[in-house]
Amino acid sequence: DTEVTQTPKHLVMGMTNKKSLKCEQHMGHRAMYWYKQKAKKPPELMFVYSYEKLSINESVPSRFSPECPNSSLLNLHLHALQPEDSALYLCASSQDRPSKSYEQYFGPGTRLTVT
Amino acid sequence: GQNIDQPTEMTATEGAIVQINCTYQTSGFNGLFWYQQHAGEAPTFLSYNVLDGLEEKGRFSSFLSRSKGYSYLLLKELQMKDSASYLCAVRRDDSWGKLQFGAGTQVVVTP
Numbered sequence: 001d002t003e004v005t006q007t008p009k010h011l012v013m014g015m016t017n018k019k020s021l022k023c024e025q026h027m028g029h030r031a032m033y034w035y036k037q038k039a040k041k042p043p044e045l046m047f048v049y050s051y052e053k054l055s056i057n058e059s060v061p062s063r064f065s066p067e068c069p070n071s072s073l074l075n076l077h078l079h080a081l082q083p084e085d086s087a088l089y090l091c092a093s094s095q096d097r098p099s100k101s102y103e104q105y106f107g108p109g110t111r112l113t114v115t
Numbered sequence: 116g117q118n119i120d121q122p123t124e125m126t127a128t129e130g131a132i133v134q135i136n137c138t139y140q141t142s143g144f145n146g147l148f149w150y151q152q153h154a155g156e157a158p159t160f161l162s163y164n165v166l167d168g169l170e171e172k173g174r175f176s177s178f179l180s181r182s183k184g185y186s187y188l189l190l191k192e193l194q195m196k197d198s199a200s201y202l203c204a205v206r207r208d209d210s211w212g213k214l215q216f217g218a219g220t221q222v223v224v225t226p
Contacts, residue, residue, distance in 0.1 A: 004157075042202055042216030043158065056213065090157060097212070103148060104214065106157035 003027075004107035006091050012113045015081060017082045023074040023091030031055075031097055032074040033104065035090040040090060044092055049074060050097050081114045088112070119217035121203050126223045127193055135201050135220045141203045143208030149177050149188045150202040152219070158202055161188070190222070198224045 004025045013019050021034065031050045035043035048056035049068040057066075063085075065077040074091055088109045095102040118140045139147070146165040150158035162170055164179035164186060173210040176189040188196055200219040206212045 001183075040219075042204075042218050044216075045213055048213075088155075103160040103163060106159070108172045111155075 001014055001101065004091055004093055004105050006089075006107035006110050008110060009108065010111045010113075012115060013081065014115055015083070016075070021076040021091075021112075022077045023076075023107055024072055025092065025093040025105070025107075026072055027092035027095075027105070028071075029069060029095050029105070031094045031102075033092040033094075034064075034074070034076055035092065035106075037088045037090055037109070041096065045081065047076075055097075073091075078112075081112075083114050086112055086114045119203055119215060120216045121201075123218070124221040124223065126134060126225060128225055129193055129195060131193050133190045133193060133222060135190070135203075135222070137188070137203035137217055139184050139186075139203075139205050139217075141184070141205055141207065141215075143210055144181065144205060145208040146206045147177075147179055147186050147221045148173075148204040148206070148214065149186075151199050152201045152202060152214075156201055158162075172226045193224050195224050195226070198222060 007022045033048050034046040036096050037043045046060045047066045052068045063080050067075040090109045091107040092104040094104045121137045148163050149161040151161050152158040160176035164177050169178045174191045179186045200221050202219045203217040204214045207216055
């Protein structure tokens with residue numbers, strides 16, 4: 001199983017809503033990532049969890065709150081988002097810390113629209 | 116910081132060869148990845164280079180010259196399904212090895 005799954009595939013939310021994005025992998029990977037990707041732009045790193053601990057936060061606004069309940073699951077809690085937060089949110093995982101020589105496996109993404 | 120440059124778009128005919136160049140300027144380098152991304156889908160891993168030279172994997176090959184800050188991805192025997200964005204990503208030489216992605220090259224394969 002070399003798959004990273006993400007739910008939901010599409011999400012439309014208002015600026016006052018609270019929602020969560022979910023990511024799961026069963027490859028035994030110990031590093032998991034959240035990226036944000038706007039149309040025709042490259043993915044931008046948001047957070048990295050390594051061995052279930054938050055290792056990197058790329059100065060992401062607090063309206064995005066990551067959570068890693070266990071080594072297979074990664075959540076992104078959303079609250080009071082802005083329309084400019086509309087994007088494709090990608091989850092990825094790798095076998096070990098990003099500094100090791102392991103490629104990242106990406107999930108299909110959640111297409112988020114904030115109205 | 117890092118600057119990663121790749122062409123915005125390339126068009127080629129089915130069966131042809133296309134070479135996508137990527138140049139980078141970085142304060143620390145620990146490997147270069149190429150990913151393929153179809154519209155609306157997740158990026159998928161194609162290749163990884165950390166030493167100078169050519170890595171061949173089927174129809175796809177990737178080359179790296181660290182002294183020149185240069186890499187290319189070579190796509191041979193192009194197929195229609197190769198129409199996608201190709202992302203060059205550099206891993207930093209720090210304790211976390213974060214990936215910095217280029218803007219991507221959109222390859223359009225025509226019949």
